[in-house]
Amino acid sequence: MCFVVNYLIYVSQARPALDQADLDSILSTSRAYNTEKDITGMLLFVAGRDGKRGSFMQLLEGSAEELEALRKRIFADPRHHTKLVLEKGTKPQRDFADWSMAFRSVVAGDLAAHAGFADIGTEAFQQRCEAGEVHRSLAFMCDFWSSDAEA
Numbered sequence: 001m002c003f004v005v006n007y008l009i010y011v012s013q014a015r016p017a018l019d020q021a022d023l024d025s026i027l028s029t030s031r032a033y034n035t036e037k038d039i040t041g042m043l044l045f046v047a048g049r050d051g052k053r054g055s056f057m058q059l060l061e062g063s064a065e066e067l068e069a070l071r072k073r074i075f076a077d078p079r080h081h082t083k084l085v086l087e088k089g090t091k092p093q094r095d096f097a098d099w100s101m102a103f104r105s106v107v108a109g110d111l112a113a114h115a116g117f118a119d120i121g122t123e124a125f126q127q128r129c130e131a132g133e134v135h136r137s138l139a140f141m142c143d144f145w146s147s148d149a150e151a
């Protein structure tokens with residue numbers, strides 16, 4: 001099989017009080033920059049509940065060099081912290097070829113049907129990430145996007 005695209009998936013914790021204006025700003029920057037650099041992907045924001053901060057999960061697709069340059073920019077951004085790369089590698093094709101950055105904002109309950117990812121943003125999930133026990137995040141992002149798009 002011929003592998004043509006690099007990808008990277010990470011999770012992070014949003015800074016406290018991150019609001020819709022922050023999300024709008026992140027998305028407009030992303031869509032301009034990613035289009036220019038031929039990067040595609042999906043950003044998932046899980047809103048915090050009961051005063052807890054939200055979480056991000058993001059899939060980036062593109063050339064290895066551009067992904068690493070973008071990862072450094074994103075990881076230096078004070079709007080989130082505790083960033084952890086879950087998965088990186090190559091795959092045969094882009095799953096989000098039409099999206100400079102697809103976006104979904106959900107509450108944790110919306111993830112309940114997705115075993116293993118229901119608890120994104122919790123300390124338990126973070127510990128499982130650090131222990132390398134979170135797999136299949138690429139399949140999760142794609143399944144989540146297509147199931148949600150159908151709803």
Ligand SMILES: Cc1cc2nc3c(=O)[nH]c(=O)nc-3n(C[C@H](O)[C@H](O)[C@H](O)COP(=O)(O)O)c2cc1C
Nearest residue numbers: 026029030033034056058073074075077079080101
């Ligand atoms: C969760 C999250 C995801 C982001 N995703 C992207 C992205 O896909 N593309 C992008 O250009 N910037 C993205 N950003 C914004 C960058 O972190 C950064 O603010 C932007 O690239 C401008 O960088 P500069 O201030 O160094 O010029 C993201 C920020 C956050 C918090």
